[in-house]
Amino acid sequence: MASFFERKDADGNRIGWQAKVRKQGFPAQSKTFRTKAEAQAWAKAVETDMERGQWRDRSETEATTLGQLIERYLREITPEKKGAAQEVSHCQAILNHDISKCSVATIYSKDTSKYRDDRLRLVSPSTVNRELNILSHAFTVAAQDWGMVLPSGNPILHTRRPKVQDRRDRRLHGDEELRLLEAAEWAEQQDNSMPIARLIRFALETAMRRGEIAAMRWEHINSSKRVLMVPETKTGEARQVPLSSIAVQVLQSLPRHISGKAWGPLHEASLSRAFARACKRAGIEDLRFHDLRHEATSRLFEKGLNPMQVASITGHKTLQMLKRYTHLRAEDLAKLLG
Structure with missing residues (x-):
C-alpha cells in the first residue's frame, strides 16, 4: 500500500512529495520527488515489481x-x-x-x-x-x-569504444642514439639520482619494459650466468633475460641500495619525464622510452636470432604480438641476403 506526504521547508512552502510503499514480506521503501505524479509513478512501479517478484532494493545504489x-x-x-x-x-x-x-x-x-x-x-x-x-x-x-x-x-x-590507432614503428635513426646518450649523460652529471643514460643503455640491451626495469632486484640477477629473472611481467608469466656484456657493465656501475632494488626508488613516471628531457636536449622528437623496446627487439632479429629466441627474451606470447614490436629495416635485411 502506497501513501504520499507533502514535504515542506521551514517557511511552510511545499518542496516536494514523499512516497512510501509498505508491503508484507518486503522492507518499507520511501523516496521524495518534485511532483506528486512522479511519486505516484515510482510507487506504482515498486508495487508492480514486488507483486511480480522482480523487486530488488536499490536504496544503496541510489544513495x-x-x-x-x-x-x-x-x-x-x-x-x-x-x-x-x-x-x-x-x-x-x-x-x-x-x-x-x-x-x-x-x-x-x-x-x-x-x-x-x-x-x-x-x-x-x-x-x-x-x-x-x-x-x-x-x-x-x-x-x-x-x-x-x-x-x-x-x-x-x-558504450561504444573509441578506435585505437596508436601502433608505433618508431626506431632510432641516424645519429639519434649518440645524441640521446650524450644528452642523457649530461643529465646524469647534473643529477646522478636519475641514471637516465644507463637506463637507456640497459633498455636497448634487454628489450625490457619500463615497469620491469623499475622493479628489478639484486637477488634476481645471476652474475655468473649473466641472467636476470623477471618474476612478474605484463603477461603474468616469469621469464629469464640474458644479459649482454654492456648490460652487465651497466649493472656493475650501479650502487647497492638498502631497498634491494637495482635502480633504487625509481618511479616509472619520473623515468619517462627524465627521458623526455633528454630527448628535448638532444633535439629528438616523437620518441618515448617504450620505443626503446621496439628498437631492442628489432635489433635482436637483426643479430640473427629466430622468433622463438627473441620471444623468450622479450616475453611476447605469440608471433603476432611480437610482430607489433618488431620493425626491421629493409636495408639491413638486404645485407643478410648478400
Missing part, C-alpha cells in the same frame, strides 16, 4: 555516487592489481569529471558515452579505453560483490 563507488574501488580493488599506480591516476580522472557526482542508479550508457567524448577531447583513445575498462570493472564488482542493483546493468557494455 551512492559514482565518485563514492570509485573511491571504494580504489581502497579495496586497486591495491591488489599489478598496475595499481597507473590505475590510481586513471581513477582520479574519473573523479575529476562531473559523472562522478551522479548517483550510480541514474547512470546509463548515454552518460558514459558523454564521459567518453569529453575525455577524447583531452587524451588519446587508448587512455579513454583504459578508463572505460576501470569503470566497467567497478560496475561489475559493485553488482557481483557489493550487492548493488544497477537498473540498466553495466552501462559500459552498451
